[in-house]
Amino acid sequence: MLRVEMDRTDIPNAGPGETAATIKALATPALLLDKDRLDGNLARLSSRMARQGVVLRPHMKTAKSIDVARRVYPSGVGPITVSTLAEADYFAQHGFRDITYAVGLAPHTAERAMRLRKAGIDIKVLLDSPEQAIILGAAARAAGVAPSAFIEIDCDGHRGGLTAGDPKLIAVAAALAEAGVKLAGILTHAGESYGLSTPAGLVAAAENERALAVAAATTLRAAGHECPVVSVGSTPTAHFAEDLTGVTEMRAGVYMFFDLVMHGVGVCTTDDIAISLLATVIGTKPEKGWILVDAGWMALSRDRGTAAQRVDQGYGLVCDVAGKIYPDLIVSQASQEHGILSIRPGSAQALLDLPIGAKVRILPNHACATASQHELYNVVSAGSDAIEARWPRIRGW
C-alpha cells in the first residue's frame, strides 16, 4: 500500500516581508513562531516585574528581531540587553536608544561601542578588571564621549565577573573613576540556574543572585562610589524570585520563546514554547523504529541541553503539524540535514505511521540555538494554518 502526502502548493521559502499561504504549504525545514504564545510569555514576565517594581530589560540575544522587540515595545527606545554589537547596531538603527551590551569588553568592542555612544546611543558596557577600564577610557577619549560601564559580579561561578566579596571590586571602580568612566552599576547573571529543576532550588538561586548583587552594590556605595543600577537576571530566576529588594532591573531573553530546557528546569509548560521547527518525512525504517525527516542539526542546532536533565528530549520533541505533541516521539539522532525520529527509550508508545511527505513540528531544546540557524520566523497563531508574517532575524557580530 503506497501512501503519499503531496502538497501541490509547496513553495520554496519566501524572503522576509513576503507571505506564504499556509503552514502546510511551507517548504521545510522552516522555523515557526506562535505569536499568541510569544505574547503570553511576554505578558507573564512583564506583569511579574511590574508587580515587583523592577524594570525589565529584555535580552534580545534569543529573538534578534525588531518585530519581536516591537511586541515588547510597540514604539519604545528600550531598555534592552544585547549579546553582540551587531545586535546593538541593528536595534539602534530601529530606534532603540537604551542598550546594555552584556559581554565582557575587549579593545575592538570598546572602540565600536564608543562609536555607537558618539552616535547618541546610551550604550552601557560590561567589565570586571582594571585593564578593561583602561581600555574603555582610551576608547572613550579617542571618540570624545563619556562612557558608562557595569561591573560584572559572579554570583554562582558560572563564567565571568568578580565575586561579591572580592577586594578587586573597589579596584575596578577606582580604575573606572580614574579613566573617566561612569559606573552604571553592577550586573550579574545566575547562569547556573539552568541546571536546577525544583521550585525551592530556583527560589534559592534567585535569592542568592539578589543578595550577592545587592552586597556588591553596598560595598561599592560604602566606598563612595555611586552604584545606581543593580541588574540581575536569567529566565529561571526572573520567574522564581520572591523578593527583589535592592534590585533595580531584571534581564531575561529565552523567556520570550521558552524551550525544552526551560521546561525541564520547570519554568514553563510545553504549551508555552513559542517556536518550533517544521519538517517533512523523507523516509521510514519501521524495522528500526525510525522515521527520517529533513531536519538535522543544521535546522535544529547541535544543542543537547536536555541530555543532563531528568527527561532527555534528544534533539527535540515531535508534534503534529497543528502543534499537538506525539507522546514520547523525539528526534533521537541528527546529522547535518537528517533527523531520526523514534520513540523515547523505555516508552510503550508505538511508532506512528507517518508517510513520506507528512509534516511535523519539533519543539527545540534551546530556543537561542535553534532560532540562530534560521533567517526568519514564519509567524503563526494557535489554531490557524496561515502564515501571518515573516519576521527577519539578524546574525553575526
Added chain:
Amino acid sequence: MLRVEMDRTDIPNAGPGETAATIKALATPALLLDKDRLDGNLARLSSRMARQGVVLRPHMKTAKSIDVARRVYPSGVGPITVSTLAEADYFAQHGFRDITYAVGLAPHTAERAMRLRKAGIDIKVLLDSPEQAIILGAAARAAGVAPSAFIEIDCDGHRGGLTAGDPKLIAVAAALAEAGVKLAGILTHAGESYGLSTPAGLVAAAENERALAVAAATTLRAAGHECPVVSVGSTPTAHFAEDLTGVTEMRAGVYMFFDLVMHGVGVCTTDDIAISLLATVIGTKPEKGWILVDAGWMALSRDRGTAAQRVDQGYGLVCDVAGKIYPDLIVSQASQEHGILSIRPGSAQALLDLPIGAKVRILPNHACATASQHELYNVVSAGSDAIEARWPRIRGW
C-alpha cells in the same frame, strides 16, 4: 601589573569582497581559512582518487562557497554533491551543471529539483522507496522533464537507504521505471566510519561500503536495470579505501577543511585543519584556571563530536594567533558568546598568562558546524598575518 594588548587598527568585520588589513586587526569572533592547507587537502584526495581511477564528486555541504569550489574546479561545471537545494541553486547560478542532491526526496524538493532540471541543470536526486518514485514522477511530468535518481543503499545502519539485500531494491527500481525516471545508479555513505579510530577499522569500513554498493548494483543489473553509477563516500573511507573495484565515484566534503573529529578518527593531523576561529581574551580567572574569550557556541557551534573520542577536545583546541597549538589548552565550556579556556583535565601544563585583548585561534571539532555559524571566510596563508580575501558562504534551504 596591568597588561593590555590593544590593536588600534581593530575594525568591525568587513563584508564579502572587502579586505581587512591583518589577522591581528580583525574584529572577533571571525572565521579564518588557511588557503594553503585547503589546497593541500584538496590535492591529497584528488590525486588519491585519480590514482584509483574513481571520479571525485566533492560534497559542498561543508564549504558552501563558490570560491572554495573554484579551488577544485577553476572553471568547471562539476561534478559536485549538495545537501540542500539552496546549495544547488547557488552553484547552478555560478555555472555548475552536474549536481547530486544527496538527501532523501520529499514532495517540495522533488518539485524544486525538477524546476532546476527544467533550467538545464543535470540534477540527480536520491530516494529509497516506491512512494518517492511516484512523487518524483509526478513532479517531473508537471515540469515536463526527464529526471534521474539514485537509490540510496544503507551500508552500515547509519540512517536512510535500503540494505543491499533488501527485496525492496528491485521494487524501487521498478517504480522508477514505471514513473518514467532514469536510474542514475546507487549511492551509499559510510556514516558510521566517523565513530572509528584505527586504520584497520577504516580500511574495513571502506571495503564494506564498496562491497555492499557493488552488491546492490549487481542485483539491479541482474534484474535488467541499468545502474551506471556506483557512488560511495565519507571522508574517512575516501582516505582509507584500498580497493575501489566496481565503484565509479567518491563523495566527501569535510576533507577540504578537516577538523578535530577527523583528527580523532585518524584521517588528518592538526596541521591539516584549514579553518580556525579567531577570538579575543575578555577576562581571566586564574584562581579557577580559566581564560574567558569572546567565542561561545554561536561562533564555534554546539558540536561536541570529540566527546566520544579518545581525546575530548571540549569545544576546540586553542592555538596562538599564528596557528601554533598551545599544548592541552582547550575550550572547556561555551555559552552563547563566551568560551572558557582551560588546561585539559589530567595535564600538567600550566595556564598561560594571556592578557585582556590577546587573540587566539581555535581549531573546531566539526568544520561543517563551525563554518555554518559564519557569513564568510577570512582567507589567510601560512606564515602571513594578511587577510588575502573574504569568501562568502551561503546558508538556508
